Amino acid sequence: EAGVTQFPSHSVIEKGQTxxxxxxxxxxxxxxYWYRRVMGKEIKFLLHFVKESKQDESGMPNNRFLAERTGGxxxxxxxxxxxxxxxxxxxxxxxxxxxxxGTEAFFGQGTRLTVV
Amino acid sequence: DQQVKQxxxxxxxxxxxxxxxxxxxxxxxxxxxxxxxxxxxxGPTFLISISSIKDKNEDGRFTVFLNKSAKHLSLHIVPSQxxxxxxxxxxxxxxxxxxxxxxxxxxxxxxx
Numbered sequence: 001e002a003g004v005t006q007f008p009s010h011s012v013i014e015k016g017q018t019x020x021x022x023x024x025x026x027x028x029x030x031x032x033y034w035y036r037r038v039m040g041k042e043i044k045f046l047l048h049f050v051k052e053s054k055q056d057e058s059g060m061p062n063n064r065f066l067a068e069r070t071g072g073x074x075x076x077x078x079x080x081x082x083x084x085x086x087x088x089x090x091x092x093x094x095x096x097x098x099x100x101x102g103t104e105a106f107f108g109q110g111t112r113l114t115v116v
Numbered sequence: 117d118q119q120v121k122q123x124x125x126x127x128x129x130x131x132x133x134x135x136x137x138x139x140x141x142x143x144x145x146x147x148x149x150x151x152x153x154x155x156x157x158x159g160p161t162f163l164i165s166i167s168s169i170k171d172k173n174e175d176g177r178f179t180v181f182l183n184k185s186a187k188h189l190s191l192h193i194v195p196s197q198x199x200x201x202x203x204x205x206x207x208x209x210x211x212x213x214x215x216x217x218x219x220x221x222x223x224x225x226x227x228x
Contacts, residue, residue, distance in 0.1 A: 009157075031214060033214070033215070033216075040220075042118065042120075042205075042219060042221070043205065043207075055214070056215060058215075091160070093159075104150055104162035104165060105216065107152075107159030107161070108159050109159045110158075
């Protein structure tokens with residue numbers, strides 16, 4: 001069974017440009033999460049989809065970030081326009097069940113975004 | 117203000133010895149904790165979890181202990197192996213939501 005896959009693995013863009021990150025969750029997982037780790041800091045939650053609906057987007061930094069999950073399958077995270085402080089590693093994770101039954105989230109390998 | 121704290125950025129142990137990674141949390145309402153392991157250029161991988169109704173959970177070489185009164189948990193790896201060298205994150209779901217709150221991680225190095 002394929003794990004969570006993210007594309008691209010690395011992206012270097014100039015300040016002001018647009019970047020779109022993609023995440024393909026594990027097949028059948030309704031829950032999809034985006035997280036971000038800025039260098040040296042903790043991994044921070046960005047948002048949570050349940051199927052195609054945004055369940056919680058309280059961690060999105062500002063309106064330059066737009067996440068979509070059309071059809072409840074893969075998800076995209078667009079940053080437009082990118083700023084220097086957006087640099088970091090963006091992780092996607094998916095899970096099949098809610099935590100109440102003790103299920104953990106499976107993470108992708110991450111997309112390392114560098115804004116110069 | 118961090119809700120989950122891993123105060124040791126790094127830990128170095130000898131192969132075969134015990135590794136103890138610590139994690140403190142601030143909110144006594146947190147009731148489920150997870151440890152993730154992360155290798156360079158990879159995403160975090162779930163390792164072991166514990167519910168607040170327990171004070172210990174064991175899975176092979178990995179044991180997590182929870183001290184609710186101290187709001188402290190620890191991950192013990194016995195015996196440590198060079199392949200255990202990675203960054204270990206402590207995490208907990210925040211409130212009733214599904215979002216995980218992570219510590220900053222502890223980089224474990226197991227020397228042969």
